[in-house]
Amino acid sequence: MHLSTSRVLLLFWRAVRLKCPNCGGGPLFHSWVKPRAHCPSCGLLLERGEDGYQVAPFVFFPFSKTLFLAFDLLFRPATTDELR
Numbered sequence: 886m887h888l889s890t891s892r893v894l895l896l897f898w899r900a901v902r903l904k905c906p907n908c909g910g911g912p913l914f915h916s917w918v919k920p921r922a923h924c925p926s927c928g929l930l931l932e933r934g935e936d937g938y939q940v941a942p943f944v945f946f947p948f949s950k951t952l953f954l955a956f957d958l959l960f961r962p963a964t965t966d967e968l969r
């Protein structure tokens with residue numbers, strides 16, 4: 886696993902812009918509170934079997950989703966099974 890500073894910054898930069906942390910594509914949401922199942926660009930499965938993505942208050946939902954996804958990708962990079 887490669888955890889360079891530039892990779893960390895890239896993942897979180899994409900996340901705060903509500904883009905896919907894995908590829909920078911999107912959109913990842915149908916609406917403010919309704920995420921897509923997969924990234925439309927790289928196909929990354931957005932529900933990765935981890936609870937806690939949706940614990941933040943309603944207004945921060947999209948940001949909490951993408952930021953937790955970026956954090957998760959730092960330690961568990963996307964596998965081919967998670968990309969369609």
Ligand SMILES: [Zn+2]
Nearest residue numbers: 905908924927
């Ligand atoms: Zn993607």
